[in-house]
Amino acid sequence: MILDPSSVTPVPHDIPLPLPASEPFLELLLIVAFVAHILFVNLMVGSSILVLAFEIRGRRNPDYDRLARALAATITVNKSMAVVLGVAPLLVISVLYTIHFYTANALTGTAWILLIPTIIVTFLLLYLHKYSWDRMANLKGLHIAILGTAVALFLFIPLVFLANVNLMMFPERWTTIHGFFSALLLPNVIPRYFHFLSASLILTSLFGVGYFGRRNFPVSETFETFDKPALRRIFYSIALAVSLVQFIVGPLVLFTLPTKGFHGSVVFAIFAGAAVSIPAVWLMWKELSESQPQGKRFPAIVGYLTLTVLCMATGRHMYRGIALAEHRRDMRVATEQWVAESEQAAYDQSQGVARLAAGESPGKPLFQSNCSGCHAVDRKLVGPSLVEIAQIYAGSPEGIVTWAKAPGKKRADFPQMPPFAIVGDAKLRDIAAYMLEAGAKAKVP
Numbered sequence: 189m190i191l192d193p194s195s196v197t198p199v200p201h202d203i204p205l206p207l208p209a210s211e212p213f214l215e216l217l218l219i220v221a222f223v224a225h226i227l228f229v230n231l232m233v234g235s236s237i238l239v240l241a242f243e244i245r246g247r248r249n250p251d252y253d254r255l256a257r258a259l260a261a262t263i264t265v266n267k268s269m270a271v272v273l274g275v276a277p278l279l280v281i282s283v284l285y286t287i288h289f290y291t292a293n294a295l296t297g298t299a300w301i302l303l304i305p306t307i308i309v310t311f312l313l314l315y316l317h318k319y320s321w322d323r324m325a326n327l328k329g330l331h332i333a334i335l336g337t338a339v340a341l342f343l344f345i346p347l348v349f350l351a352n353v354n355l356m357m358f359p360e361r362w363t364t365i366h367g368f369f370s371a372l373l374l375p376n377v378i379p380r381y382f383h384f385l386s387a388s389l390i391l392t393s394l395f396g397v398g399y400f401g402r403r404n405f406p407v408s409e410t411f412e413t414f415d416k417p418a419l420r421r422i423f424y425s426i427a428l429a430v431s432l433v434q435f436i437v438g439p440l441v442l443f444t445l446p447t448k449g450f451h452g453s454v455v456f457a458i459f460a461g462a463a464v465s466i467p468a469v470w471l472m473w474k475e476l477s478e479s480q481p482q483g484k485r486f487p488a489i490v491g492y493l494t495l496t497v498l499c500m501a502t503g504r505h506m507y508r509g510i511a512l513a514e515h516r517r518d519m520r521v522a523t524e525q526w527v528a529e530s531e532q533a534a535y536d537q538s539q540g541v542a543r544l545a546a547g548e549s550p551g552k553p554l555f556q557s558n559c560s561g562c563h564a565v566d567r568k569l570v571g572p573s574l575v576e577i578a579q580i581y582a583g584s585p586e587g588i589v590t591w592a593k594a595p596g597k598k599r600a601d602f603p604q605m606p607p608f609a610i611v612g613d614a615k616l617r618d619i620a621a622y623m624l625e626a627g628a629k630a631k632v633p
């Protein structure tokens with residue numbers, strides 16, 4: 189039988205604690221903190237890939253090796269920024285989406301935890317690569333292999349994050365996911381991964397235009413043949429080429445997103461983001477069509493692409509909100525129910541304790557609501573009196589419990605007693621204790 193996954197969506201109750209700040213504020217904080225973090229992640233991943241490419245090319249053209257080295261010097265700085273700025277979004281998301289985030293972490297458990305050693309190893313490899321440039325000058329192959337390993341790990345890490353944040357949004361899939369690899373197969377993960385990699389390369393290339401094109405960068409001391417326009421040309425070409433790729437990958441991301449989180453506003457934010465990237469691409473092309481790009485369009489390009497990033501991040505956040513709205517509503521109901529039940533249980537318990545303290549049996553009210561319609565203390569009603577019952581069952585309340593759950597047919601002149609198993613053993617035991625006590629008391633006037 190094929191189960192409809194949505195029919196088995198787990199709806200846990202939330203943790204009923206107040207948020208530390210207002211929800212809209214936390215959401216804004218999440219978007220801003222996440223954008224700040226991801227930009228440095230993009231730079232760190234994108235630079236690693238470009239440094240690898242440049243260093244390989246540098247075996248023929250030493251200026252490319254110098255370019256690789258100068259860019260590599262920035263990676264560890266950007267990496268530190270990415271790590272430090274990653275704390276805030278992780279904290280905010282675990283406060284705003286506690287259950288969803290926790291569940292996604294738990295379901296991708298091993299891979300999620302493996303992130304920590306993987307990231308540490310990757311960072312150590314980056315430091316090794318950065319500080320062994322001179323010492324390994326004659327071991328170029330090994331030097332490149334060290335960076336190659338770091339890049340391979342860097343290419344793996346975002347997959348885990350993407351599988352995780354994607355899994356968060358689809359509670360109806362939670363029961364069918366068994367670890368990281370099955371989460372990878374969620375429809376949207378792979379396209380988003382390539383979207384992220386392209387964004388990393390575009391951002392890093394623009395960073396390269398700004399970093400190597402800035403007024404006080406010592407070009408002539410660093411390179412033999414490259415001048416600033418040549419460096420701009422290298423980075424603009426990569427940015428432009430990958431931007432064009434992004435126009436294919438972007439729609440793929442959009443079309444593989446499950447429709448449940450779509451809404452006019454999400455589509456609007458995403459299309460607005462794509463639209464403002466068009467002038468940026470056009471300006472890159474204009475820069476490249478000059479034989480000596482001077483970089484005067486650079487601020488405008490950065491401005492347009494900043495808007496793109498903000499629109500995309502907002503659209504992404506809105507999608508998550510809408511995709512999760514129904515589940516969060518169900519969770520609110522489950523939470524309210526749970527709170528009400530636990531309050532009732534606490535009240536019942538305090539009542540029971542109070543009655544015991546007053547020397548009153550907790551079985552009395554239960555007897556009254558379940559049995560007193562047919563049983564009175566000292567006279568026959570529909571069933572026998574408690575005096576009679578107390579004589580039969582004196583010292584054996586369990587006997588009453590057994591009977592009440594499945595009454596037999598004993599007295600010819602009485603009707604059949606209905607079964608009371610539904611009341612439950614614990615309550616029946618209280619009732620039985622009360623019946624014996626009240627019956628015994630009434631016998632001795």
Ligand code: HEC
Pocket residue numbers: 558559560561562563570571572577580588591592596597598599600602603604605606608611619620
């Ligand atoms: C709808 C009426 C009715 C209700 C309500 C009822 N009983 Fe009875 N009960 C009877 C009748 C009638 C008999 C006698 C049955 C017989 O002897 O065949 C009886 C007999 C008994 C006996 C005597 C059994 C014996 O071995 O002689 C016990 C004990 C008893 N009931 C416990 C309970 C308890 C506990 C409850 C509440 C949880 C309860 N009854 C609720 C009708 C009722």
